[in-house]
Amino acid sequence: MAYVGKYFDQAPYRVYxxxxxxxxxxxxxxxxxxxxSHYKLDNLVVxxxxxRLGQSEPTSLQHHVEVYDARLKSFGFHxxxxxxxxVTELVKAxxxxxxxxxxxxxxVAKTFKGKGFPGIEDLENWHGKALGADGExxxxxxxxxxxxxxxxxxxxxxxxEAPRVHIGDITLSSPPAYKQGEQVATRxxxxxxLKKIADTNLRxxxxxGDTKNSTFSDKLRNAYPDRYIECFIAEQNLVGVATGxxxxxxxxxxxxxxxxxxxxxxxxxxMGAISxxxxxxxxxxxxxxxGEDGPSQMGLEDLALFRAVPTATVFYPSxxxxxxxxxxxxxxxKGICYIRTSRPNTSMLYPNDEVFKVxxxxxxxxxxxxxxxLIGAGITLHESVAAAEALKAEGINARVLDPFTIKPLDxxxxxANARACGGRVVVVEDHYQAxxxxxxxxxxxxxxxxxxxxxxxxxxxxxxGPPAALLDKYGLSAPHIASAARxxxxx
Amino acid sequence: MAYVGKYFDQAPYRVYxxxxxxxxxxxxxxxxxxxxSHYKLDNLVVxxxxxRLGQSEPTSLQHHVEVYDARLKSFGFHxxxxxxxxVTELVKAxxxxxxxxxxxxxxVAKTFKGKGFPGIEDLENWHGKALGADGExxxxxxxxxxxxxxxxxxxxxxxxEAPRVHIGDITLSSPPAYKQGEQVATRxxxxxxLKKIADTNLRxxxxxGDTKNSTFSDKLRNAYPDRYIECFIAEQNLVGVATGxxxxxxxxxxxxxxxxxxxxxxxxxxMGAISxxxxxxxxxxxxxxxGEDGPSQMGLEDLALFRAVPTATVFYPSxxxxxxxxxxxxxxxKGICYIRTSRPNTSMLYPNDEVFKVxxxxxxxxxxxxxxxLIGAGITLHESVAAAEALKAEGINARVLDPFTIKPLDxxxxxANARACGGRVVVVEDHYQAxxxxxxxxxxxxxxxxxxxxxxxxxxxxxxGPPAALLDKYGLSAPHIASAARxxxxx
Numbered sequence: 014m015a016y017v018g019k020y021f022d023q024a025p026y027r028v029y030x031x032x033x034x035x036x037x038x039x040x041x042x043x044x045x046x047x048x049x050s051h052y053k054l055d056n057l058v059v060x061x062x063x064x065r066l067g068q069s070e071p072t073s074l075q076h077h078v079e080v081y082d083a084r085l086k087s088f089g090f091h092x093x094x095x096x097x098x099x100v101t102e103l104v105k106a107x108x109x110x111x112x113x114x115x116x117x118x119x120x121v122a123k124t125f126k127g128k129g130f131p132g133i134e135d136l137e138n139w140h141g142k143a144l145g146a147d148g149e150x151x152x153x154x155x156x157x158x159x160x161x162x163x164x165x166x167x168x169x170x171x172x173x174e175a176p177r178v179h180i181g182d183i184t185l186s187s188p189p190a191y192k193q194g195e196q197v198a199t200r201x202x203x204x205x206x207l208k209k210i211a212d213t214n215l216r217x218x219x220x221x222g223d224t225k226n227s228t229f230s231d232k233l234r235n236a237y238p239d240r241y242i243e244c245f246i247a248e249q250n251l252v253g254v255a256t257g258x259x260x261x262x263x264x265x266x267x268x269x270x271x272x273x274x275x276x277x278x279x280x281x282x283x284m285g286a287i288s289x290x291x292x293x294x295x296x297x298x299x300x301x302x303x304g305e306d307g308p309s310q311m312g313l314e315d316l317a318l319f320r321a322v323p324t325a326t327v328f329y330p331s332x333x334x335x336x337x338x339x340x341x342x343x344x345x346x347k348g349i350c351y352i353r354t355s356r357p358n359t360s361m362l363y364p365n366d367e368v369f370k371v372x373x374x375x376x377x378x379x380x381x382x383x384x385x386x387l388i389g390a391g392i393t394l395h396e397s398v399a400a401a402e403a404l405k406a407e408g409i410n411a412r413v414l415d416p417f418t419i420k421p422l423d424x425x426x427x428x429a430n431a432r433a434c435g436g437r438v439v440v441v442e443d444h445y446q447a448x449x450x451x452x453x454x455x456x457x458x459x460x461x462x463x464x465x466x467x468x469x470x471x472x473x474x475x476x477x478g479p480p481a482a483l484l485d486k487y488g489l490s491a492p493h494i495a496s497a498a499r500x501x502x503x504x
Numbered sequence: 505m506a507y508v509g510k511y512f513d514q515a516p517y518r519v520y521x522x523x524x525x526x527x528x529x530x531x532x533x534x535x536x537x538x539x540x541s542h543y544k545l546d547n548l549v550v551x552x553x554x555x556r557l558g559q560s561e562p563t564s565l566q567h568h569v570e571v572y573d574a575r576l577k578s579f580g581f582h583x584x585x586x587x588x589x590x591v592t593e594l595v596k597a598x599x600x601x602x603x604x605x606x607x608x609x610x611x612v613a614k615t616f617k618g619k620g621f622p623g624i625e626d627l628e629n630w631h632g633k634a635l636g637a638d639g640e641x642x643x644x645x646x647x648x649x650x651x652x653x654x655x656x657x658x659x660x661x662x663x664x665e666a667p668r669v670h671i672g673d674i675t676l677s678s679p680p681a682y683k684q685g686e687q688v689a690t691r692x693x694x695x696x697x698l699k700k701i702a703d704t705n706l707r708x709x710x711x712x713g714d715t716k717n718s719t720f721s722d723k724l725r726n727a728y729p730d731r732y733i734e735c736f737i738a739e740q741n742l743v744g745v746a747t748g749x750x751x752x753x754x755x756x757x758x759x760x761x762x763x764x765x766x767x768x769x770x771x772x773x774x775m776g777a778i779s780x781x782x783x784x785x786x787x788x789x790x791x792x793x794x795g796e797d798g799p800s801q802m803g804l805e806d807l808a809l810f811r812a813v814p815t816a817t818v819f820y821p822s823x824x825x826x827x828x829x830x831x832x833x834x835x836x837x838k839g840i841c842y843i844r845t846s847r848p849n850t851s852m853l854y855p856n857d858e859v860f861k862v863x864x865x866x867x868x869x870x871x872x873x874x875x876x877x878l879i880g881a882g883i884t885l886h887e888s889v890a891a892a893e894a895l896k897a898e899g900i901n902a903r904v905l906d907p908f909t910i911k912p913l914d915x916x917x918x919x920a921n922a923r924a925c926g927g928r929v930v931v932v933e934d935h936y937q938a939x940x941x942x943x944x945x946x947x948x949x950x951x952x953x954x955x956x957x958x959x960x961x962x963x964x965x966x967x968x969g970p971p972a973a974l975l976d977k978y979g980l981s982a983p984h985i986a987s988a989a990r991x992x993x994x995x
């Protein structure tokens with residue numbers, strides 16, 4: 014929010030953030046503090062409420078406000094130690110903060126939990142507890158201490174309004190323009206589309222965690238450097254900054270990093286959903302198809318994570334054309350949008366003028382006599398098409414479905430096409446079993462007796478190797494899909 | 505590892521940790537640094553390799569080693585700035601570190617990426633790239649710079665061995681001892697069992713993030729304070745410390761916090777699986793049944809997360825007896841074990857001498873004429889039993905199954921009991937749809953045409969309220985389960 018105020022809105026509003034001393038142990042706090050000083054957010058005041066007591070015992074730093082102060086100064090803050098119960102001192106500190114230029118301010122406020130509550134102040138075992146029978150007594154005691162209770166405070170009106178912005182009706186500046194037969198990675202198409210929607214709306218911004226030359230968010234940065242926020246290798250803060258930037262509809266924020274690295278920031282995403290946040294997250298380098306970089310870099314759980322977010326829309330485009338449209342749709346979709354992109358180059362499946370909708374699947378191959386439905390996405394959709402081609406040589410007709418969005422899944426299309434293929438379905442995905450496309454399809458057909466599903470997925474922690482070798486080793490290549498189809502024909 | 509060396513092994517070995525300057529932006533690093541100084545881990549040396557360059561651009565602090573130095577000092581480290589290419593200076597620094605008492609040491613090593621590679625040193629755009637045609641030339645250049653290449657280094661043998669420990673065959677010191685009709689929360693039984701296995705093996709340890717009076721890990725701490733590690737509110741480091749403590753089979757580590765908070769540390773868990781880590785994680789306060797604390801505290805995605813870990817075993821015990829056995833089994837099970845516990849008190853389902861196994865479900869209610877199978881766990885298993893009782897009054901016989909472990913799921917029991925009930929199944933869980941028990945059951949019956957599953961789950965971000973009111977509002981209470989059973993009878 015402070016970054017938006019200073020750099021995008023360029024308005025004089027100031028941002029205040031309250032941090033408990035218990036939570037000050039979270040590393041995400043220190044990621045944010047570093048970010049705030051690196052970008053010289055002098056419109057930000059962070060108040061540390063140092064009340065000494067955690068839930069189950071005193072905090073590790075207790076009332077050592079001098080340690081907080083030294084750490085905050087080393088992290089680039091103008092830091093002031095104050096008595097958090099002294100209103101005059103607090104007002105002075107806030108006034109001082111407003112005069113500081115080029116760095117954010119921190120108030121390290123020494124406080125006492127339950128201040129002024131007789132028999133409770135500064136004692137353990139009161140965390141999250143109601144006062145019960147003591148309540149009436151404490152309220153009376155506090156009321157007796159109020160001085161000057163006739164003073165009425167009149168807040169000044171704001172000095173200036175933030176600029177009005179419009180963040181709806183976002184479109185690509187030009188439609189997808191690929192040649193049939195061209196091979197383009199969906200991660201690259203993501204960058205292309207991001208730049209195109211930034212062309213048409215000044216409030217489209219991109220954020221990345223030092224992977225912009227792999228996720229291709231650098232395409233936006235190259236065109237509009239002022240609308241790109243480098244968050245370095247601190248993914249919790251990366252999502253946090255996007256959440257702040259998107260709130261109050263000030264920006265349309267697109268966050269990119271490797272799909273695997275969103276596992277590091279799932280609490281921020283979960284809390285974003287609770288807070289009705291509208292942010293767009295793009296995870297590149299999904300699955301074993303990334304190849305040699307190895308399992309630490311392979312996103313194999315990201316669909317499970319994002320499907321478990323109630324407010325999420327999950328896009329999994331399989332070619333460059335649909336990726337561009339996924340970006341455009343995400344920009345106009347409320348809630349948390351996730352776009353899963355792939356590392357390898359893949360061929361076009363759709364003409365440049367194909368129309369895509371959230372929750373609308375596409376049949377990419379069919380015949381009137383199909384016996385089995387293959388469902389894949391990304392690299393496994395292309396492998397499924399190859400498998401269908403191989404099966405045709407054996408006289409087996411396979412239909413191939415591209416779900417486009419995994420959440421919401423086009424349940425009607427899944428069911429109709431499954432039934433058209435005798436209720437025989439193979440789902441193949443570059444992801445672990447739990448929570449991915451296979452289980453989404455199973456949920457869609459849970460109450461149907463006439464549909465069976467053979468699910469092909471990554472069954473163990475993978476190794477490093479060339480992409481094609483890994484796809485084959487972990488059972489996701491066309492020959493394995495064809496085998497699964499043959500097996501399900503006997504089911 | 506350093507904590508174990510100093511406090512459990514009490515051996516003179518030292519621990520060295522290498523941190524890249526890019527990753528030094530991760531908050532988890534600062535959680536760990538704080539932990540190391542708080543616990544005075546003077547057997548630890550952390551080397552920061554400050555080579556200035558990230559993947560896509562220079563790091564935010566570039567070669568400002570004085571900033572790293574100030575931050576490390578403020579975080580309680582003995583910090584030394586060194587030339588990372590000067591072997592003599594490094595040896596001196598390591599020697600100095602070994603003399604420092606009461607605090608860990610950090611070496612801030614100023615380095616250059618590609619040092620000595622002509623035309624590459626200190627330049628961008630070489631991250632993760634092979635040298636290609638330049639390789640031969642660079643190798644020759646480096647070889648030409650080697651001096652004294654006849655010196656052979658003879659490492660000294662270790663001064664002392666770490667004590668031998670035995671971490672197998674762990675048992676409860678006494679069997680579960682509950683009265684039938686007694687109401688005990690599974691989170692409380694977790695604490696009871698943790699203390700009991702600690703009675704019989706000195707290497708059982710507990711770790712928590714300032715929730716020990718809610719997760720009941722304080723039962724171990726009260727009995728064996730030296731074997732409890734308080735990690736404060738820093739969950740990434742909490743799991744990291746456990747991973748370090750458990751490696752090389754030095755301890756049997758049990759980590760507890762609220763189930764929701766493991767979402768904050770999923771990358772550490774994911775990487776733990778890749779590293780073949782053996783740790784036990786217990787998540788309390790799952791689902792809407794926690795009540796008034798609200799959605800930020802409700803674990804509603806944890807089963808999806810842990811089911812997506814290839815090396816995981818997921819326990820979801822439904823009464824105190826099975827919880828004690830889950831803890832005992834987890835202590836003896838390799839890989840990442842997760843135990844999901846609940847906040848509310850629940851009655852006993854099993855006699856104290858019931859035997860439990862990983863992957864073995866229990867039928868808790870059945871008749872020869874069952875028409876529908878109800879599958880629940882934790883609070884929803886108790887609601888399922890109540891629903892079965894209500895259905896009986898209408899002449900509908902419902903069987904009730906307790907999966908006990910969600911991963912591996914007892915697929916044979918699910919299938920056999922589903923078939924015995926006409927292939928009609930209701931799964932009800934205090935969790936979101938994606939990746940939970942319902943989808944695990946659907947995966948188990950994916951290839952069966954004769955089984956249908958009605959899945960009842962939390963469909964939106966919940967609100968705060970009394971537990972019973974929330975169970976009813978979100979459709980998990982016995983009347984809703986009975987309705988689902990009636991609906992599936994018509995399917």
